[in-house]
Amino acid sequence: MLRFLVRRSLGAVVILLIISALTFFLFYSIPRDPALLACGKNCSPEALEVVRRNMGIDKPVPVQYWEYMVGVFAGRDFAVGPCPAPCLGYSFVDNTPVWKTILDRFPTTVSLAAGAAVVFLTVGLGAGMLAAARRGTLVDKVFSAGSLVVSSLQIYFIGPLAIALFVYQLGWLSQPEYVNLTEDPAGWFAGLLLPWFVLSMIFTANYTRMARSTMIEQLQEDHVRTARAKGMSRPFVFFRYAWRGSLIPIVTIFGVDMGSLFGGAMITEFTFTLPGLGRLAVQSVLNTDLPMLMGVMLFAATAIILCNVLVDAAYAFIDPRVRLS
């Protein structure tokens, strides 16, 4: 297990280095100058040079990249103050520390992702298993057709509709917003309820379809049939053997989904005006804000890699036949 984790961690570092280099050098291939953004209304060539120097983008790109990576591991000093490791720099746009901003936005994204996961796992897996257990019946057909319809919808379509209906028209739900969980748990729950359900709708449909198909596959396995032949009850076999066996592909996809969601659910965050990492990523691109963009990219990549490692580790617990090596 330890060897496995060490090897995966080293691999993750290599992947992150590649991502950081790609992001950094691709950024400078864009025909945009971040200094122009920060140079006032009547920007003169002299003022533009001053801004470039202040931003540290007057140096060759490889030198900038080297200094950036040194900062990540050893920290750096900026005019606005010291930046201890892991230093992801200061935003070009508002001079805030990137790391601090990411940490500030992460709870929103985690709250959104975790809440939605609870909903789509509960509803999606439940509906999928029920459809598998009642294969060929009306329940199966309704769930299968329903999941197909729902998975065809888009968040940017159902999100505003849901707000218009449940918030503005009926007044049943609160205006979507993020309130700190520790400050106001009830406000946190009420503010995220609608985003959770809208975000989870798409995932629920996918997990319903996936759970149904894997369960049907498992129910046709020899060991399941053997268990039934030995006289075990249908529910016992269903949950003890078939359900457990169907989890591996679901956990794999769940790990990838959660990694992506922790990196930011951009469309959902935009639709519901939630200040999460996804929104931050898009803003940093629009603002030509390299430090913020690098920070969010690295953070999101780390989240995805970490989730994948956890998934791999989880295999051993789900299926004793799997051995980590």
Next chain:
Amino acid sequence: MNRNLARRGRAAAVALAAGALVLTACSDGGGGGGGGEKGGTEEAEQQGLVQFAGAEESQGPAEDVEGAKPGGTIRVFQRDSYAHLDPAQIYVSDEGSLASLIHRRLTTVKMDNDGEYSVVGDLATDSGERSDDGRTWTYTLKDGIKFEDGSPITSKDIRHTFERQFADFITEGPSYVQSWLAGKTEYRDLLPGGPYKGDHLPDSVLETPDDKTVVFHFKKPQNDLPYALGMPGYGVVPAGSKDTRQKYDKDPLATGPYKIESFKSGKSMTLVRNTEWDPETDPARHQYPDKFEITFNHQNDDSSKRLLSDTGENQFATSFNNAVDAGTIPQVMGDAEAEKRTISGYQTYVAAFAINMDRIKDHDVRLAIAHALPIKSILAPYGGAAGGELAGGLISPLLPGYEKGYDPFGKLKKPGGDPEKAKQLLEKAGKVGMKLSFPFRNATEEQQGSVAIADALEKAGFDVQRKELPADTYYDLIGKVDNKYDLYRSNWGHDWVSSSTVIPPQFDGRRIEDGGNNYSHVKDDRINSEIDRISAIADPEKAAPEWFELNKYIVEEVTPMVPAYYYKHMQISGSKIGGMVYNNDLSGIDPTKLYVKQ
């Protein structure tokens, strides 16, 4: 725009073209306008001169807003977070609105309850004492003015405020006063690095003979100084260790009626009462609500829908800068109750199309373009009449000297364009079928407008080559002197209520350079000499009609640019918000007059 895009001034235009306000001419004021709960400025009211006021008008407190009572919290939905809080870095309109609550400067533009505007002394006792033909200006500070920590504001702080404008890290605010003090555009070598190494501007430039007196000495007459000093970018910053240089941008000391309790960049800001602010010293501001709770990331459509719904806490909400989006305007206009909660007025910007005079040298061809352009179709994607008013000239209705009804090409009567007249002119020039390179931004509104423009020009006999450009690099591309384009949109807004901030930047033939603002590359001796002559006129009232006459000459006789429309702006608030007044100086709602209805 916009703090999202290209060079800040250009970003403004980019964002405006996309239907959103980013940058305004921060200290511009407009004559008249505003006033009243219902809001809604009338064109006639907005014309006129903003007078420099004396000591009496500069005294506090500001006259009460009818029906206003202190107390309550106002929620504010904003699109963009505040990139800067250091006044010296403030130029954009959303930060300008915030600055009206937290930062004070030597002068400010005051709007009274009748909607009349004047430049009054803010920290100073009056709008300034002019001498030596405008080369010297003297200001005396009021008693009782303090920073939020209770320390008094002295002339030492004012000196420091202007000296730190020369520091390398101050790059985004206005540069007028620095350039005037230095006597040249590249001003930084007058005090390299600013005052932080112990150096100061000589008394021959900036003098502070005692704790209360500040004297500016300029090389040339600067008759617009009271206007310029009213820009938020010249808000006072304390001398000494309280000026934390770059860090000050995140944690400034307030001098206005509110101070910052908390700020999470990109998320939220809370403003609370500044107990050290003395209303007796302030002729322009109020302190009605207990708090402003500002949240960011609200696009115009989001804030419009929230405020239009008037549900729950949305009743107690407004936006300082978000406009009602074009898609929601019909709903608002069709709802009498909602319409009562709106205000609207002109913004500083004039939308126009520059013609590259390096490439199109024949005046008849330029006139043909002017007659052909369908300005009604250009405005339509921005909400039609709610988003702007069709323009005949390049001078905004907010500026003194503006002549209503000026329409040299008959475009107000034929807003869809006059292809027959255009074709005649093109035939006269012998250029029927000439290729016309027409770039536009890849923003929805411009994409829609570009189709109508191309169609109208084709009907007139041009062979139009449409080129879609990225919105965020658009102004960089058209700003190159050797660009290969013929016709391109460029918007411009004044910095204060004088056409001196409109005509010279755009049409001075001695300022053609990469990244410059003379997008049409016009080089005309008469324009240049008139710019010099009118700039030297000390009396703004006399200068104003002269600028408008020069505007006529430019539009009719040279035609480097075709005016399209004057930007307008509609805003909406919740039903529990009182004191909604459109302030031309802020190009939007006046935050200092807002209160919560009890």
